Amino acid sequence: MNFNLNEAIEVLERTPTTLESLLVGLSDTWLQCNEGEGTWNALQVVDHLIECEKSNWIPRLKTILKDGNNKEFPPFDRDAHISNPSQTTVKQKMDEFKSLRTKNIGIVRKLLKDDAQFELTGEHPAFGNVKLRELLSTWVVHDFTHISQIVRVFAERYREDVGPWEAYLGVLKS
Amino acid sequence: MNFNLNEAIEVLERTPTTLESLLVGLSDTWLQCNEGEGTWNALQVVDHLIECEKSNWIPRLKTILKDGNNKEFPPFDRDAHISNPSQTTVKQKMDEFKSLRTKNIGIVRKLLKDDAQFELTGEHPAFGNVKLRELLSTWVVHDFTHISQIVRVFAERYREDVGPWEAYLGVLKS
Numbered sequence: 001m002n003f004n005l006n007e008a009i010e011v012l013e014r015t016p017t018t019l020e021s022l023l024v025g026l027s028d029t030w031l032q033c034n035e036g037e038g039t040w041n042a043l044q045v046v047d048h049l050i051e052c053e054k055s056n057w058i059p060r061l062k063t064i065l066k067d068g069n070n071k072e073f074p075p076f077d078r079d080a081h082i083s084n085p086s087q088t089t090v091k092q093k094m095d096e097f098k099s100l101r102t103k104n105i106g107i108v109r110k111l112l113k114d115d116a117q118f119e120l121t122g123e124h125p126a127f128g129n130v131k132l133r134e135l136l137s138t139w140v141v142h143d144f145t146h147i148s149q150i151v152r153v154f155a156e157r158y159r160e161d162v163g164p165w166e167a168y169l170g171v172l173k174s
Numbered sequence: 175m176n177f178n179l180n181e182a183i184e185v186l187e188r189t190p191t192t193l194e195s196l197l198v199g200l201s202d203t204w205l206q207c208n209e210g211e212g213t214w215n216a217l218q219v220v221d222h223l224i225e226c227e228k229s230n231w232i233p234r235l236k237t238i239l240k241d242g243n244n245k246e247f248p249p250f251d252r253d254a255h256i257s258n259p260s261q262t263t264v265k266q267k268m269d270e271f272k273s274l275r276t277k278n279i280g281i282v283r284k285l286l287k288d289d290a291q292f293e294l295t296g297e298h299p300a301f302g303n304v305k306l307r308e309l310l311s312t313w314v315v316h317d318f319t320h321i322s323q324i325v326r327v328f329a330e331r332y333r334e335d336v337g338p339w340e341a342y343l344g345v346l347k348s
Contacts, residue, residue, distance in 0.1 A: 003335040007201050011328070014196055021191040022321075027181050127338035134337035141336050144329040145345040147196075148322050154185070155318040161177040162315050163308035164301040171319040174348035 003137045013105055015143040016098035023090050031090060033157045042150045046093045047081035049146060053100035057139050058107055064122035064132050071122040177311045187279055189317040190272035197264050205264060207331045216324045220267045221255035223320060227274035231313050232281055238296035238306045239285060245296040
């Protein structure tokens with residue numbers, strides 16, 4: 001096990017600026033390409049990250065920390081940004097994501113004061129009991145998953161263009 | 175085919191700032207973790223990107239564009255940063271990468287003035303004849319490959335920490 005709150009926060013606080021550097025100012029041909037019908041483009045990935053900041057990580061964290069016995073996580077819809085699409089620009093999305101993330105890291109720092117809290121549990125709809133440290137580790141790896149997804153979607157756009165080099169480029173194999 | 179020089183340059187000019195946002199200031203536990211013996215950590219990936227700026231993309235581009243019949247690419251050692259490791263900090267590496275990339279994009283803009291140049295070829299040691307537009311597309315997807323590699327290496331560090339969520343996190347499956 002490698003989880004450490006300060007190291008986790010180092011990653012969480014970098015993701016918005018990493019995605020801002022990667023995405024803001026890119027042509028729509030990049031921002032709107034996807035991997036085929038039913039798959040997400042980069043803007044939809046950012047909408048999903050925003051939705052998670054609003055309705056997933058902190059509500060689940062607070063559920064684990066609250067008094068009482070009912071520790072069921074509140075509902076989360078991973079397709080909320082598809083059924084209710086936002087019309088904001090990439091710059092507006094990045095500003096919103098950055099602002100929510102900064103606020104949420106502040107909440108984490110304020111609420112978590114004692115290592116014993118990391119072992120507290122809540123009830124995940126599919127997995128049953130999960131620990132607070134697993135939720136926080138997942139938040140970090142969820143960021144990595146979606147950075148990875150965005151560059152994979154972009155790379156796919158050039159699959160034919162690279163010619164024989166396709167054989168050497170790892171991102172085209174994942 | 176989707177290759178377009180301006181759109182390719184949009185990506186190439188963003189990679190150094192994307193990696194700077196992701197890496198500078200991170201703890202060594204992140205920067206020095208890898209996927210096991212013989213695999214690269216994030217700092218070694220950046221060293222490799224620097225080596226490519228010096229000895230791969232531009233020398234190959236110039237080989238394709240030069241007069242004469244010998245269009246064999248000059249040798250490139252993808253493990254140069256392993257046999258001859260650099261002792262620079264992550265900040266120094268990022269500054270060097272950014273400076274080389276800016277200079278190289280300037281060379282590309284200066285040398286490429288005519289779409290017909292994209293169809294010119296050089297001789298790759300393994301693939302034989304490759305086109306200039308394939309080389310430029312590969313430069314872009316090579317950036318994506320190594321951004322993807324770095325976040326995959328980081329995610330691996332938390333594989334056990336995420337507990338049952340491992341099943342939901344795409345980056346842990348690639």
